[in-house]
Amino acid sequence: MFLGFFPKIPYPAFMDPQTSRRRIPATMATQHPDNAGKPYWSNKPFISTAKEVEECFRSYSDLDCQEYMWDWEGKFVDEAVVDRLYLKHYDYFAAQPLGKERFLTFRVPNIKREGQARLARAFAGILSASYSAQQMKLYSPPLFEVIHPMTGSAEELIVLQKKFHETAKFQQKLLGTKLKPLYLNILPLIEGTGTLLKSRKILEKYTAFMTRFTGKRPGLIRPFIARSDPALDGGFLAAVLSAKAALSEYYLFQKTTGIRVAPMIGAGSLRFRGGLSPDTVDEFIKTYPGIRTVTVQSSFRYDHPLDKVQKAIAQLNQKLGSLDPIIFSTREMAEISRLDKIFVGHYRNTVEKSASFINGLAQYIPSRRERLQHTGHFGYSRRLGQAGLVLPRAITFTAIFYSVGIPPELIGLGRGLRDCHKEGLLPLLDKLYPELREVIREIGRYLNRENLEILAARFEHLQLVKSGVEYIESYLGEKLGPKTSEDFIHRNYTSNVVQNRLRGVSPEEDIVHAALTRHSLG
Known part of the structure; x- marks a missing residue:
């Protein structure tokens, strides 16, 4: 393992947006529905599609997020987003041009897994935005990048690029103009731990x-780099290690090809989904050196005081990219793959047996956005081991376990650490993830030991979590559990959730109270 010392080449703001010399945004606001509380600009926590254009603008103007993800995957979409932004905030975007200083990036449907009609509408939106910008004498093209989710192969990106190019040429002919872009910058979002290792x-x-x-x-x-779905797919620790390995792979790609990389990572506030909140900025940057862009999801923006959020985003805008990346050797990559198999195996062994427990609570997790019918990562014909298990999406999954006082980071973790100890791999793990012990201590504050005892007596698979917690405590040399008064309040709400569920009463009110206390839904 060595630090990748690369020359610091600046990214000026006013250059061709599709070259290596364009500005790289540090902070991307997203529409992930993980907020427990209401946005500072609204009187309710649910954010309708009609409010997302306002949210987008406020992310730029109030919070200084440099990029906003406009999600076309599995949800309703306002297709006139650019026209609405320009018409309502013309002076702002004349001074802060889309495509130069601020960025709006579509997450399009996966080329293989969702209907092509939504993809065609997204293409039309990108091209019509260029036409609108030209007509209004604003910078063009305002949109030139898309995120392709669940990327499993280069072929998917190639098909997407060809389809867009054909569409762009047809649009030029139809309108009699030379609108750009003719090609897209495609941001491959890679979501499985195994795929990340080979990305x-x-x-x-x-x-x-x-x-x-x-x-x-x-x-x-x-x-x-995805952090949320890899954790849902293979557990917390495998997701962290895979993200670190992917970063190494990208900077090795840069070193061998000369093509610059600007890696991004999608992280929620709770550590299972990434662990980026206003309280963890320095820790996060240290854990993932070399990251150039992070997602600033809804709970980050709305479940903390506004001034604290603004300061944290300013810190990210200033500090991201300041640490040199780490490139792993071939041997270290093989060892990471070995660790991945250990932790993924123990995690899946528990989750495969948990479907009835998980899906029984999913109905009580409140919705925060308008979504189409969607079964999540496993629902796209994804298989968990041999079970073919269909689970809720990652936010709901995370919310379920936190709501009963069993942080999902603990699933498979103790048994994985035990196996690492037996195989002499703990020193390697400490080297790869030196923050791990302190991170586990923080996660452990949300453990409700009494709930774990109650639920393990009723659901056999949770006996594995219980025994795993015992090993984690021996690994740390201390007990897990609440530490602060806020932690104890959270424990009390999670006790209410379990007791109400056992007596057939809806636990939703206490689920929300617990989420507000931990500053994130899931």
């Missing part, structure tokens, strides 16, 4: 295609 190959194959397709080698690529 350099995806970049190599895709950039080779783009060199042939456009006649020019790409100057920049922004690979997007």
